[in-house]
Amino acid sequence: MNRTLGTNGPLVSAIGLGCMGMSGAYGQSDEKEAIATIERALELGHNFLDTADYYNAGHNEELIGQAIKGKREKAFLSVKTGQLYTAGANGGMAPGGVTAHPDHLRNAVFYSLRRLKTEYIDLYTPARVDPNVPIEETTGALADLVQKGVIRYIGLSEASAASIRRAAAVHPVAALQIEYSLWSRDIETAVLPALRELGIGLVAYAPLSRGFLSGEFKQPEDIKDSRVHMPRYQGENFYKNLQLVEKIRTLAADKGCTPAQLAIAWVLSQGNDIITIPGSKRIKHLEENIAAEHVQLTREDLESIDTFMPAGIVSGTRYPEKFLSALNR
Template sequence: MGMSGAYGQSDEREAIATLERALELGHNFLDTADYYAIGHNEQLIGRAIEGKRDKAFLSVKTGQLVTAAPNGGMAPGPVHTHPDYLRHAVFYSLRRLKTDYIDLYTPARVDPKIPIEETVGALADLVQKGIIRYIGLSEASAESIRKAAAVHPIAALQIEYSLWSRDIEADVLPALRELGIGLVAYAPLSRGFLSGEFQKPEDLTDSRVNMPRFQAENFYKNLELVNQIKSMAAEKGCTPAQLAIAWVLAQGEDVITIPGSKRIKHLEENIASENIPLSKADLQRLEAIMPAGVVSGTRYPERFLSALNR
Protein backbone atom coordinates (compact mmCIF):
# COMPACT_ATOMS: atom_id res chain seq x y z
CA MET A 1 0.00 0.00 0.00
CA GLY A 2 2.80 2.38 0.89
CA MET A 3 4.40 1.78 -2.50
CA SER A 4 1.41 3.47 -4.13
CA GLY A 5 1.42 6.70 -2.15
CA ALA A 6 -0.64 5.74 0.90
CA TYR A 7 1.84 7.33 3.31
CA GLY A 8 3.63 10.03 1.36
CA GLN A 9 5.53 9.84 -1.90
CA SER A 10 6.97 6.58 -3.17
CA ASP A 11 9.65 5.80 -5.76
CA GLU A 12 8.52 3.09 -8.19
CA ARG A 13 12.06 2.05 -9.08
CA GLU A 14 12.97 1.62 -5.43
CA ALA A 15 9.64 -0.12 -4.75
CA ILE A 16 10.28 -2.73 -7.43
CA ALA A 17 13.85 -3.22 -6.20
CA THR A 18 12.46 -3.76 -2.69
CA LEU A 19 9.98 -6.37 -3.91
CA GLU A 20 12.74 -8.16 -5.83
CA ARG A 21 14.98 -8.09 -2.75
CA ALA A 22 12.20 -9.59 -0.62
CA LEU A 23 11.89 -12.50 -3.03
CA GLU A 24 15.67 -12.96 -3.05
CA LEU A 25 15.58 -13.27 0.74
CA GLY A 26 12.77 -15.83 0.60
CA HIS A 27 10.03 -13.51 1.86
CA ASN A 28 7.33 -14.17 -0.67
CA PHE A 29 4.02 -12.99 0.85
CA LEU A 30 3.14 -9.93 -1.22
CA ASP A 31 -0.03 -8.25 0.00
CA THR A 32 -1.93 -5.85 -2.23
CA ALA A 33 -5.47 -4.76 -3.10
CA ASP A 34 -7.23 -3.83 -6.30
CA TYR A 35 -8.17 -0.48 -4.74
CA TYR A 36 -4.63 0.59 -3.78
CA ALA A 37 -4.31 3.62 -6.05
CA ILE A 38 -7.04 2.03 -8.18
CA GLY A 39 -4.96 -0.82 -9.58
CA HIS A 40 -1.57 0.92 -9.60
CA ASN A 41 -0.20 -1.30 -6.83
CA GLU A 42 -1.17 -4.51 -8.61
CA GLN A 43 0.50 -3.28 -11.79
CA LEU A 44 3.62 -2.45 -9.81
CA ILE A 45 3.76 -5.94 -8.32
CA GLY A 46 3.04 -7.46 -11.73
CA ARG A 47 6.17 -5.80 -13.10
CA ALA A 48 8.26 -6.85 -10.10
CA ILE A 49 7.34 -10.55 -10.30
CA GLU A 50 7.44 -10.90 -14.07
CA GLY A 51 9.47 -14.01 -14.87
CA LYS A 52 9.45 -15.14 -11.23
CA ARG A 53 5.77 -15.70 -10.47
CA ASP A 54 6.58 -19.05 -8.86
CA LYS A 55 8.59 -17.26 -6.14
CA ALA A 56 5.70 -15.04 -5.03
CA PHE A 57 2.63 -15.74 -2.93
CA LEU A 58 0.09 -13.13 -4.04
CA SER A 59 -2.43 -11.93 -1.48
CA VAL A 60 -5.10 -9.67 -3.01
CA LYS A 61 -7.91 -7.84 -1.24
CA THR A 62 -11.03 -6.63 -3.02
CA GLY A 63 -14.48 -5.17 -2.44
CA GLN A 64 -13.47 -1.88 -0.84
CA LEU A 65 -14.66 0.88 -3.14
CA VAL A 66 -12.85 4.21 -2.97
CA THR A 67 -13.87 7.81 -3.48
CA ALA A 68 -11.98 11.03 -4.09
CA ALA A 69 -10.77 12.68 -0.87
CA PRO A 70 -10.80 16.47 -0.31
CA ASN A 71 -6.98 16.58 -0.36
CA GLY A 72 -6.86 15.03 -3.81
CA GLY A 73 -6.14 11.49 -2.59
CA MET A 74 -8.50 8.56 -2.15
CA ALA A 75 -10.78 7.71 0.77
CA PRO A 76 -12.61 4.47 1.61
CA GLY A 77 -16.10 4.27 0.15
CA PRO A 78 -18.77 1.56 0.39
CA VAL A 79 -17.95 -2.12 0.78
CA HIS A 80 -19.15 -4.26 -2.11
CA THR A 81 -18.73 -8.05 -2.15
CA HIS A 82 -21.71 -9.17 -4.21
CA PRO A 83 -20.82 -12.47 -5.94
CA ASP A 84 -21.13 -10.90 -9.39
CA TYR A 85 -18.73 -8.11 -8.40
CA LEU A 86 -16.15 -10.60 -7.13
CA ARG A 87 -16.34 -12.72 -10.28
CA HIS A 88 -15.52 -9.67 -12.39
CA ALA A 89 -12.99 -8.01 -10.06
CA VAL A 90 -10.73 -11.04 -9.88
CA PHE A 91 -10.11 -11.02 -13.62
CA TYR A 92 -9.09 -7.37 -13.60
CA SER A 93 -6.60 -8.23 -10.83
CA LEU A 94 -5.23 -11.14 -12.85
CA ARG A 95 -4.67 -8.84 -15.81
CA ARG A 96 -2.89 -6.17 -13.76
CA LEU A 97 -0.74 -8.73 -11.94
CA LYS A 98 0.07 -10.57 -15.21
CA THR A 99 -0.79 -13.93 -13.74
CA ASP A 100 -3.41 -16.63 -14.25
CA TYR A 101 -4.09 -17.31 -10.57
CA ILE A 102 -4.11 -15.56 -7.20
CA ASP A 103 -2.88 -17.40 -4.12
CA LEU A 104 -5.04 -15.74 -1.44
CA TYR A 105 -8.12 -13.69 -2.34
CA THR A 106 -9.76 -11.70 0.43
CA PRO A 107 -12.83 -9.47 0.71
CA ALA A 108 -11.39 -6.37 2.38
CA ARG A 109 -14.33 -5.98 4.73
CA VAL A 110 -17.54 -7.84 5.57
CA ASP A 111 -20.34 -6.45 3.41
CA PRO A 112 -23.38 -5.64 5.59
CA LYS A 113 -25.67 -6.00 2.57
CA ILE A 114 -24.57 -9.50 1.52
CA PRO A 115 -24.66 -12.60 3.74
CA ILE A 116 -21.09 -13.71 4.21
CA GLU A 117 -22.13 -17.21 3.17
CA GLU A 118 -22.93 -15.85 -0.33
CA THR A 119 -19.60 -14.03 -0.56
CA VAL A 120 -17.64 -17.14 0.45
CA GLY A 121 -19.75 -19.31 -1.85
CA ALA A 122 -18.71 -17.18 -4.83
CA LEU A 123 -15.07 -17.40 -3.78
CA ALA A 124 -15.36 -21.17 -3.36
CA ASP A 125 -16.43 -21.34 -7.00
CA LEU A 126 -13.26 -19.44 -7.97
CA VAL A 127 -11.21 -21.95 -5.98
CA GLN A 128 -12.87 -24.84 -7.79
CA LYS A 129 -12.03 -23.24 -11.14
CA GLY A 130 -8.38 -22.73 -10.16
CA ILE A 131 -8.59 -18.94 -10.38
CA ILE A 132 -7.71 -18.52 -6.70
CA ARG A 133 -6.03 -21.01 -4.38
CA TYR A 134 -7.20 -19.91 -0.94
CA ILE A 135 -9.94 -17.77 0.58
CA GLY A 136 -9.22 -15.09 3.16
CA LEU A 137 -11.25 -12.73 5.31
CA SER A 138 -10.37 -9.30 6.70
CA GLU A 139 -11.63 -7.37 9.71
CA ALA A 140 -14.27 -10.03 10.37
CA SER A 141 -15.81 -10.84 13.74
CA ALA A 142 -15.62 -14.28 15.34
CA GLU A 143 -19.28 -14.86 14.39
CA SER A 144 -18.65 -14.00 10.73
CA ILE A 145 -15.53 -16.16 10.65
CA ARG A 146 -17.49 -19.17 11.87
CA LYS A 147 -20.27 -18.59 9.33
CA ALA A 148 -17.73 -18.32 6.52
CA ALA A 149 -15.78 -21.40 7.58
CA ALA A 150 -18.98 -23.44 7.54
CA VAL A 151 -19.23 -22.81 3.77
CA HIS A 152 -15.59 -23.32 2.75
CA PRO A 153 -12.23 -23.56 4.56
CA ILE A 154 -10.79 -20.13 5.31
CA ALA A 155 -7.00 -19.90 5.08
CA ALA A 156 -6.34 -16.62 6.85
CA LEU A 157 -7.82 -13.57 8.50
CA GLN A 158 -6.12 -10.25 7.81
CA ILE A 159 -6.66 -7.81 10.64
CA GLU A 160 -4.76 -5.14 12.53
CA TYR A 161 -2.68 -6.64 15.33
CA SER A 162 0.25 -5.15 17.19
CA LEU A 163 1.34 -4.05 20.64
CA TRP A 164 -0.92 -1.06 19.96
CA SER A 165 -4.00 -2.98 18.72
CA ARG A 166 -4.82 -6.11 20.69
CA ASP A 167 -8.62 -6.26 20.80
CA ILE A 168 -8.68 -9.44 18.68
CA GLU A 169 -7.24 -11.38 21.61
CA ALA A 170 -10.64 -11.49 23.32
CA ASP A 171 -12.62 -13.58 20.83
CA VAL A 172 -11.29 -13.35 17.26
CA LEU A 173 -7.91 -14.97 17.88
CA PRO A 174 -9.42 -17.87 19.86
CA ALA A 175 -11.91 -18.47 17.02
CA LEU A 176 -9.08 -18.57 14.48
CA ARG A 177 -7.19 -21.13 16.52
CA GLU A 178 -10.30 -23.19 17.09
CA LEU A 179 -10.84 -23.36 13.31
CA GLY A 180 -7.20 -23.67 12.24
CA ILE A 181 -7.13 -20.31 10.43
CA GLY A 182 -3.92 -18.30 10.12
CA LEU A 183 -3.56 -14.67 11.14
CA VAL A 184 -2.11 -12.03 8.81
CA ALA A 185 -1.35 -9.11 11.10
CA TYR A 186 -1.30 -5.78 9.32
CA ALA A 187 0.08 -2.51 10.74
CA PRO A 188 2.49 -4.26 13.16
CA LEU A 189 4.21 -0.90 13.63
CA SER A 190 0.92 0.93 14.13
CA ARG A 191 1.43 2.87 10.90
CA GLY A 192 4.97 3.72 11.84
CA PHE A 193 4.33 5.08 15.33
CA LEU A 194 6.08 2.18 17.06
CA SER A 195 9.23 2.95 15.08
CA GLY A 196 9.78 5.90 17.41
CA GLU A 197 10.38 8.26 14.47
CA PHE A 198 7.53 10.67 15.28
CA GLN A 199 7.92 13.11 18.15
CA LYS A 200 5.03 15.53 17.57
CA PRO A 201 1.74 15.49 15.59
CA GLU A 202 3.22 17.91 13.04
CA ASP A 203 5.67 15.19 11.95
CA LEU A 204 2.73 13.58 10.13
CA THR A 205 1.43 15.09 6.90
CA ASP A 206 -0.52 12.23 5.30
CA SER A 207 -3.72 10.28 6.07
CA ARG A 208 -2.52 9.50 9.59
CA VAL A 209 -3.37 13.05 10.68
CA ASN A 210 -7.03 11.98 10.62
CA MET A 211 -6.52 9.00 12.93
CA PRO A 212 -7.40 9.66 16.59
CA ARG A 213 -4.32 7.94 17.98
CA PHE A 214 -2.10 10.46 16.22
CA GLN A 215 -4.00 13.54 17.33
CA ALA A 216 -3.38 16.11 20.07
CA GLU A 217 -3.35 14.71 23.61
CA ASN A 218 -3.62 11.11 22.38
CA PHE A 219 -0.37 11.51 20.46
CA TYR A 220 1.62 12.52 23.51
CA LYS A 221 0.08 9.88 25.80
CA ASN A 222 0.94 7.22 23.25
CA LEU A 223 4.41 8.66 22.74
CA GLU A 224 5.15 7.98 26.42
CA LEU A 225 4.47 4.29 25.75
CA VAL A 226 6.64 4.29 22.63
CA ASN A 227 9.52 5.89 24.53
CA GLN A 228 9.46 2.91 26.89
CA ILE A 229 9.64 0.59 23.88
CA LYS A 230 12.61 2.61 22.58
CA SER A 231 14.42 2.18 25.90
CA MET A 232 13.85 -1.57 25.92
CA ALA A 233 14.95 -1.87 22.28
CA ALA A 234 18.17 -0.01 23.05
CA GLU A 235 18.90 -2.47 25.85
CA LYS A 236 18.38 -5.39 23.47
CA GLY A 237 20.48 -3.84 20.71
CA CYS A 238 17.67 -3.54 18.17
CA THR A 239 15.39 -0.84 16.83
CA PRO A 240 11.93 -0.15 18.32
CA ALA A 241 10.40 -1.32 15.02
CA GLN A 242 12.24 -4.64 15.23
CA LEU A 243 11.12 -5.16 18.81
CA ALA A 244 7.50 -4.45 17.87
CA ILE A 245 7.58 -6.90 14.95
CA ALA A 246 9.35 -9.53 17.06
CA TRP A 247 6.50 -9.28 19.57
CA VAL A 248 3.92 -9.99 16.86
CA LEU A 249 5.91 -12.97 15.56
CA ALA A 250 6.22 -14.30 19.12
CA GLN A 251 2.44 -14.61 19.41
CA GLY A 252 2.38 -17.95 17.60
CA GLU A 253 3.47 -20.01 14.61
CA ASP A 254 0.09 -19.28 13.04
CA VAL A 255 0.84 -15.53 12.91
CA ILE A 256 2.58 -13.73 10.07
CA THR A 257 2.89 -10.00 9.70
CA ILE A 258 3.06 -7.57 6.79
CA PRO A 259 5.00 -4.41 7.70
CA GLY A 260 4.63 -1.85 4.93
CA SER A 261 8.23 -1.81 3.73
CA LYS A 262 8.68 0.36 0.64
CA ARG A 263 12.48 0.68 0.78
CA ILE A 264 15.18 -1.99 0.85
CA LYS A 265 16.66 -0.49 4.01
CA HIS A 266 13.40 -0.89 5.94
CA LEU A 267 12.73 -4.31 4.40
CA GLU A 268 16.02 -5.70 5.63
CA GLU A 269 15.57 -4.05 9.03
CA ASN A 270 12.13 -5.60 9.38
CA ILE A 271 13.27 -9.05 8.25
CA ALA A 272 16.00 -8.99 10.91
CA SER A 273 13.21 -8.93 13.52
CA GLU A 274 12.98 -12.71 13.09
CA ASN A 275 16.36 -13.05 14.76
CA ILE A 276 15.49 -11.13 17.92
CA PRO A 277 14.82 -13.59 20.75
CA LEU A 278 12.18 -12.60 23.27
CA SER A 279 12.38 -14.36 26.61
CA LYS A 280 9.42 -14.90 28.89
CA ALA A 281 10.69 -11.94 30.93
CA ASP A 282 10.87 -9.78 27.78
CA LEU A 283 7.29 -10.62 26.89
CA GLN A 284 6.16 -9.87 30.43
CA ARG A 285 7.91 -6.51 30.31
CA LEU A 286 6.26 -5.62 27.00
CA GLU A 287 2.92 -6.66 28.47
CA ALA A 288 3.51 -4.31 31.39
CA ILE A 289 4.39 -1.44 29.04
CA MET A 290 1.50 -1.95 26.62
CA PRO A 291 -1.28 -4.08 28.07
CA ALA A 292 -4.39 -4.49 25.94
CA GLY A 293 -6.50 -1.33 25.95
CA VAL A 294 -3.82 1.06 27.19
CA VAL A 295 -3.50 3.05 23.94
CA SER A 296 -5.34 6.36 23.74
CA GLY A 297 -7.73 6.87 20.83
CA THR A 298 -9.40 4.55 18.33
CA ARG A 299 -7.42 3.09 15.44
CA TYR A 300 -9.67 4.66 12.80
CA PRO A 301 -11.89 7.75 12.74
CA GLU A 302 -15.41 7.23 14.09
CA ARG A 303 -17.03 7.01 10.66
CA PHE A 304 -14.95 3.95 9.74
CA LEU A 305 -15.33 1.95 12.96
CA SER A 306 -18.55 0.22 11.95
CA ALA A 307 -16.68 -1.62 9.16
CA LEU A 308 -14.26 -3.25 11.63
CA ASN A 309 -14.72 -6.58 13.38
CA ARG A 310 -18.03 -7.06 11.53
Protein backbone atom coordinates in the same frame (compact mmCIF):
# COMPACT_ATOMS: atom_id res chain seq x y z
CA MET B 1 11.57 -18.09 8.75
CA ASN B 2 8.47 -19.69 7.24
CA ARG B 3 5.16 -20.59 8.80
CA THR B 4 2.11 -22.53 7.69
CA LEU B 5 -0.87 -20.30 6.97
CA GLY B 6 -3.53 -22.09 8.97
CA THR B 7 -3.63 -25.79 9.82
CA ASN B 8 -3.74 -27.03 6.23
CA GLY B 9 -2.59 -23.94 4.34
CA PRO B 10 0.52 -23.05 2.37
CA LEU B 11 3.98 -22.38 3.73
CA VAL B 12 4.71 -18.64 3.59
CA SER B 13 7.23 -16.23 5.04
CA ALA B 14 6.52 -15.28 8.66
CA ILE B 15 7.34 -11.67 7.76
CA GLY B 16 5.73 -10.58 4.53
CA LEU B 17 5.67 -7.28 2.70
CA GLY B 18 2.75 -4.87 2.84
CA CYS B 19 2.88 -2.99 -0.46
CA MET B 20 0.21 -0.31 0.06
CA GLY B 21 2.69 2.48 0.80
CA MET B 22 4.31 1.98 -2.60
CA SER B 23 1.30 3.59 -4.26
CA GLY B 24 1.08 6.86 -2.39
CA ALA B 25 -0.83 5.83 0.74
CA TYR B 26 1.73 7.40 3.10
CA GLY B 27 3.34 10.12 1.03
CA GLN B 28 5.21 9.86 -2.24
CA SER B 29 7.21 6.80 -3.18
CA ASP B 30 9.77 6.07 -5.84
CA GLU B 31 8.54 3.43 -8.28
CA LYS B 32 12.00 2.09 -9.09
CA GLU B 33 12.84 1.77 -5.40
CA ALA B 34 9.48 0.11 -4.74
CA ILE B 35 10.07 -2.52 -7.43
CA ALA B 36 13.60 -3.07 -6.13
CA THR B 37 12.17 -3.55 -2.63
CA ILE B 38 9.78 -6.26 -3.83
CA GLU B 39 12.59 -7.96 -5.73
CA ARG B 40 14.80 -7.84 -2.63
CA ALA B 41 12.06 -9.39 -0.51
CA LEU B 42 11.78 -12.31 -2.91
CA GLU B 43 15.57 -12.63 -3.08
CA LEU B 44 15.64 -12.98 0.71
CA GLY B 45 12.89 -15.62 0.62
CA HIS B 46 10.12 -13.41 1.99
CA ASN B 47 7.43 -14.35 -0.47
CA PHE B 48 4.18 -13.01 1.03
CA LEU B 49 3.27 -9.88 -0.94
CA ASP B 50 0.12 -8.10 0.18
CA THR B 51 -1.82 -5.73 -2.05
CA ALA B 52 -5.37 -4.70 -2.99
CA ASP B 53 -7.08 -3.79 -6.22
CA TYR B 54 -8.08 -0.43 -4.73
CA TYR B 55 -4.57 0.71 -3.80
CA ASN B 56 -4.33 3.73 -6.07
CA ALA B 57 -6.88 2.29 -8.50
CA GLY B 58 -4.86 -0.80 -9.39
CA HIS B 59 -1.46 0.89 -9.56
CA ASN B 60 -0.14 -1.28 -6.74
CA GLU B 61 -1.04 -4.49 -8.53
CA GLU B 62 0.59 -3.25 -11.73
CA LEU B 63 3.73 -2.41 -9.78
CA ILE B 64 3.87 -5.90 -8.29
CA GLY B 65 3.22 -7.38 -11.71
CA GLN B 66 6.36 -5.67 -12.98
CA ALA B 67 8.41 -6.76 -9.97
CA ILE B 68 7.50 -10.46 -10.14
CA LYS B 69 7.91 -10.80 -13.90
CA GLY B 70 9.92 -13.95 -14.53
CA LYS B 71 9.76 -15.03 -10.89
CA ARG B 72 6.07 -15.62 -10.24
CA GLU B 73 6.82 -18.94 -8.56
CA LYS B 74 8.78 -17.14 -5.84
CA ALA B 75 5.86 -14.95 -4.82
CA PHE B 76 2.76 -15.63 -2.73
CA LEU B 77 0.22 -13.01 -3.83
CA SER B 78 -2.35 -11.83 -1.30
CA VAL B 79 -4.99 -9.57 -2.85
CA LYS B 80 -7.89 -7.75 -1.17
CA THR B 81 -10.93 -6.36 -2.96
CA GLY B 82 -14.20 -4.60 -2.29
CA GLN B 83 -13.29 -1.18 -0.91
CA LEU B 84 -15.27 1.40 -2.85
CA TYR B 85 -14.22 4.99 -3.39
CA THR B 86 -16.13 8.20 -4.05
CA ALA B 87 -15.04 11.62 -5.28
CA GLY B 88 -13.27 13.45 -2.46
CA ALA B 89 -12.02 16.97 -1.85
CA ASN B 90 -9.76 18.69 -4.39
CA GLY B 91 -10.56 16.12 -7.04
CA GLY B 92 -9.20 13.22 -5.01
CA MET B 93 -10.87 9.98 -3.97
CA ALA B 94 -12.24 9.14 -0.54
CA PRO B 95 -13.09 5.71 0.92
CA GLY B 96 -16.78 4.93 0.52
CA GLY B 97 -18.64 1.73 1.28
CA VAL B 98 -17.60 -1.86 0.79
CA THR B 99 -18.88 -4.70 -1.32
CA ALA B 100 -18.40 -8.43 -1.14
CA HIS B 101 -21.20 -9.26 -3.55
CA PRO B 102 -20.56 -12.39 -5.61
CA ASP B 103 -20.85 -10.45 -8.89
CA HIS B 104 -18.15 -8.03 -7.75
CA LEU B 105 -15.81 -10.84 -6.73
CA ARG B 106 -16.27 -12.71 -10.01
CA ASN B 107 -15.48 -9.57 -12.02
CA ALA B 108 -12.80 -7.95 -9.89
CA VAL B 109 -10.58 -11.00 -9.69
CA PHE B 110 -10.01 -11.03 -13.45
CA TYR B 111 -8.98 -7.38 -13.49
CA SER B 112 -6.48 -8.18 -10.73
CA LEU B 113 -5.12 -11.14 -12.70
CA ARG B 114 -4.60 -8.87 -15.69
CA ARG B 115 -2.80 -6.16 -13.70
CA LEU B 116 -0.64 -8.68 -11.85
CA LYS B 117 0.07 -10.55 -15.12
CA THR B 118 -0.59 -13.89 -13.51
CA GLU B 119 -2.98 -16.80 -14.03
CA TYR B 120 -3.88 -17.20 -10.37
CA ILE B 121 -3.94 -15.37 -7.04
CA ASP B 122 -2.74 -17.27 -4.01
CA LEU B 123 -4.95 -15.66 -1.35
CA TYR B 124 -8.05 -13.62 -2.25
CA THR B 125 -9.78 -11.61 0.44
CA PRO B 126 -12.83 -9.34 0.64
CA ALA B 127 -11.53 -6.21 2.38
CA ARG B 128 -14.45 -6.11 4.84
CA VAL B 129 -17.56 -8.09 5.65
CA ASP B 130 -20.39 -6.69 3.54
CA PRO B 131 -23.40 -5.93 5.79
CA ASN B 132 -25.72 -6.27 2.80
CA VAL B 133 -24.59 -9.71 1.64
CA PRO B 134 -24.75 -12.89 3.75
CA ILE B 135 -21.20 -14.04 4.30
CA GLU B 136 -22.24 -17.49 3.12
CA GLU B 137 -22.91 -16.01 -0.35
CA THR B 138 -19.56 -14.23 -0.38
CA THR B 139 -17.73 -17.38 0.65
CA GLY B 140 -19.63 -19.46 -1.88
CA ALA B 141 -18.52 -17.14 -4.69
CA LEU B 142 -14.93 -17.37 -3.50
CA ALA B 143 -15.24 -21.17 -3.37
CA ASP B 144 -16.32 -21.11 -7.03
CA LEU B 145 -13.17 -19.13 -7.87
CA VAL B 146 -11.07 -21.74 -6.07
CA GLN B 147 -12.76 -24.46 -8.11
CA LYS B 148 -12.02 -22.55 -11.31
CA GLY B 149 -8.35 -22.32 -10.33
CA VAL B 150 -8.10 -18.52 -10.44
CA ILE B 151 -7.55 -18.29 -6.69
CA ARG B 152 -5.96 -20.89 -4.42
CA TYR B 153 -7.03 -19.88 -0.93
CA ILE B 154 -9.84 -17.87 0.63
CA GLY B 155 -9.18 -15.08 3.10
CA LEU B 156 -11.30 -12.84 5.31
CA SER B 157 -10.47 -9.41 6.73
CA GLU B 158 -11.63 -7.56 9.84
CA ALA B 159 -14.36 -10.14 10.46
CA SER B 160 -15.98 -11.03 13.77
CA ALA B 161 -15.67 -14.47 15.34
CA ALA B 162 -19.28 -15.22 14.37
CA SER B 163 -18.74 -14.29 10.72
CA ILE B 164 -15.54 -16.34 10.59
CA ARG B 165 -17.42 -19.42 11.81
CA ARG B 166 -20.22 -18.90 9.28
CA ALA B 167 -17.74 -18.54 6.42
CA ALA B 168 -15.70 -21.56 7.46
CA ALA B 169 -18.84 -23.68 7.48
CA VAL B 170 -19.18 -23.04 3.72
CA HIS B 171 -15.54 -23.53 2.66
CA PRO B 172 -12.16 -23.73 4.41
CA VAL B 173 -10.73 -20.29 5.14
CA ALA B 174 -6.94 -20.06 5.07
CA ALA B 175 -6.41 -16.75 6.86
CA LEU B 176 -7.91 -13.71 8.49
CA GLN B 177 -6.17 -10.42 7.80
CA ILE B 178 -6.68 -7.99 10.66
CA GLU B 179 -4.78 -5.30 12.52
CA TYR B 180 -2.76 -6.78 15.38
CA SER B 181 0.07 -5.12 17.25
CA LEU B 182 1.17 -4.03 20.69
CA TRP B 183 -1.44 -1.28 20.36
CA SER B 184 -4.26 -3.25 18.71
CA ARG B 185 -5.07 -6.35 20.74
CA ASP B 186 -8.88 -6.51 20.59
CA ILE B 187 -8.77 -9.79 18.69
CA GLU B 188 -7.34 -11.64 21.68
CA THR B 189 -10.76 -11.87 23.34
CA ALA B 190 -12.86 -13.69 20.74
CA VAL B 191 -11.40 -13.58 17.23
CA LEU B 192 -8.03 -15.20 17.88
CA PRO B 193 -9.56 -18.11 19.87
CA ALA B 194 -12.01 -18.69 16.99
CA LEU B 195 -9.18 -18.78 14.46
CA ARG B 196 -7.33 -21.34 16.52
CA GLU B 197 -10.43 -23.42 17.03
CA LEU B 198 -10.96 -23.55 13.25
CA GLY B 199 -7.29 -23.85 12.21
CA ILE B 200 -7.22 -20.51 10.39
CA GLY B 201 -4.03 -18.46 10.14
CA LEU B 202 -3.69 -14.83 11.18
CA VAL B 203 -2.16 -12.22 8.85
CA ALA B 204 -1.39 -9.29 11.14
CA TYR B 205 -1.26 -5.98 9.34
CA ALA B 206 0.02 -2.67 10.77
CA PRO B 207 2.34 -4.35 13.32
CA LEU B 208 4.03 -0.96 13.75
CA SER B 209 0.71 0.87 14.13
CA ARG B 210 1.36 2.63 10.82
CA GLY B 211 4.88 3.60 11.77
CA PHE B 212 4.25 5.04 15.22
CA LEU B 213 5.86 2.08 17.01
CA SER B 214 9.01 2.48 14.92
CA GLY B 215 9.79 5.66 16.85
CA GLU B 216 10.13 7.81 13.74
CA PHE B 217 7.65 10.48 14.88
CA LYS B 218 8.52 13.04 17.56
CA GLN B 219 5.63 15.50 17.19
CA PRO B 220 2.31 15.62 15.32
CA GLU B 221 3.81 18.00 12.77
CA ASP B 222 6.11 15.19 11.58
CA ILE B 223 3.10 13.55 9.92
CA LYS B 224 2.41 14.82 6.41
CA ASP B 225 0.01 12.22 5.02
CA SER B 226 -3.32 10.46 5.68
CA ARG B 227 -2.23 9.45 9.18
CA VAL B 228 -3.05 12.97 10.37
CA HIS B 229 -6.71 11.85 10.37
CA MET B 230 -6.11 8.88 12.68
CA PRO B 231 -6.95 9.52 16.36
CA ARG B 232 -3.78 7.93 17.73
CA TYR B 233 -1.73 10.54 15.92
CA GLN B 234 -3.71 13.53 17.09
CA GLY B 235 -3.30 16.06 19.89
CA GLU B 236 -3.04 14.73 23.42
CA ASN B 237 -3.28 11.14 22.17
CA PHE B 238 -0.06 11.61 20.23
CA TYR B 239 1.95 12.67 23.27
CA LYS B 240 0.51 9.97 25.52
CA ASN B 241 1.36 7.34 22.94
CA LEU B 242 4.81 8.81 22.43
CA GLN B 243 5.57 8.02 26.08
CA LEU B 244 4.77 4.37 25.37
CA VAL B 245 7.08 4.38 22.36
CA GLU B 246 9.89 5.63 24.59
CA LYS B 247 9.43 2.55 26.78
CA ILE B 248 9.65 0.35 23.70
CA ARG B 249 12.78 2.21 22.64
CA THR B 250 14.42 1.54 26.01
CA LEU B 251 13.69 -2.19 25.90
CA ALA B 252 14.80 -2.40 22.27
CA ALA B 253 18.12 -0.80 23.16
CA ASP B 254 18.60 -3.42 25.88
CA LYS B 255 17.87 -6.16 23.33
CA GLY B 256 20.20 -4.65 20.71
CA CYS B 257 17.45 -4.09 18.17
CA THR B 258 15.34 -1.23 16.86
CA PRO B 259 11.87 -0.38 18.24
CA ALA B 260 10.34 -1.55 14.95
CA GLN B 261 12.07 -4.92 15.23
CA LEU B 262 10.89 -5.33 18.81
CA ALA B 263 7.28 -4.58 17.83
CA ILE B 264 7.39 -7.08 14.95
CA ALA B 265 9.07 -9.72 17.12
CA TRP B 266 6.31 -9.28 19.70
CA VAL B 267 3.62 -10.04 17.10
CA LEU B 268 5.47 -13.16 15.94
CA SER B 269 5.91 -14.30 19.54
CA GLN B 270 2.15 -14.51 20.03
CA GLY B 271 1.87 -17.80 18.15
CA ASN B 272 3.29 -19.86 15.30
CA ASP B 273 -0.03 -19.45 13.49
CA ILE B 274 0.64 -15.73 13.00
CA ILE B 275 2.46 -14.00 10.18
CA THR B 276 2.82 -10.25 9.81
CA ILE B 277 3.06 -7.84 6.89
CA PRO B 278 4.82 -4.61 7.86
CA GLY B 279 4.68 -2.08 5.07
CA SER B 280 7.89 -1.00 3.35
CA LYS B 281 8.64 0.97 0.24
CA ARG B 282 12.41 1.12 0.65
CA ILE B 283 14.96 -1.66 0.82
CA LYS B 284 16.55 -0.40 4.03
CA HIS B 285 13.23 -0.55 5.88
CA LEU B 286 12.45 -3.96 4.41
CA GLU B 287 15.77 -5.36 5.61
CA GLU B 288 15.32 -3.81 9.05
CA ASN B 289 11.87 -5.39 9.37
CA ILE B 290 13.01 -8.79 8.15
CA ALA B 291 15.83 -8.82 10.72
CA ALA B 292 13.13 -8.88 13.42
CA GLU B 293 12.86 -12.63 12.93
CA HIS B 294 16.22 -12.93 14.71
CA VAL B 295 15.04 -11.02 17.81
CA GLN B 296 14.35 -13.47 20.62
CA LEU B 297 11.97 -12.26 23.29
CA THR B 298 12.24 -14.15 26.57
CA ARG B 299 9.37 -14.83 28.92
CA GLU B 300 10.71 -12.03 31.11
CA ASP B 301 10.72 -9.66 28.12
CA LEU B 302 7.10 -10.48 27.29
CA GLU B 303 6.04 -10.08 30.91
CA SER B 304 7.82 -6.74 31.06
CA ILE B 305 6.06 -5.57 27.91
CA ASP B 306 2.68 -6.62 29.30
CA THR B 307 3.42 -4.69 32.47
CA PHE B 308 4.20 -1.33 30.87
CA MET B 309 2.02 -1.83 27.79
CA PRO B 310 -1.04 -3.90 28.66
CA ALA B 311 -3.87 -4.42 26.18
CA GLY B 312 -5.98 -1.29 25.80
CA ILE B 313 -3.42 1.23 27.07
CA VAL B 314 -3.05 3.08 23.76
CA SER B 315 -4.85 6.41 23.48
CA GLY B 316 -7.24 6.83 20.57
CA THR B 317 -8.94 4.44 18.17
CA ARG B 318 -7.09 2.95 15.23
CA TYR B 319 -9.42 4.51 12.67
CA PRO B 320 -11.59 7.64 12.62
CA GLU B 321 -15.07 7.13 14.07
CA LYS B 322 -16.83 6.87 10.70
CA PHE B 323 -14.78 3.79 9.72
CA LEU B 324 -15.15 1.84 12.96
CA SER B 325 -18.53 0.34 12.05
CA ALA B 326 -16.87 -1.67 9.26
CA LEU B 327 -14.69 -3.55 11.78
CA ASN B 328 -15.52 -6.77 13.63
CA ARG B 329 -18.62 -7.37 11.51
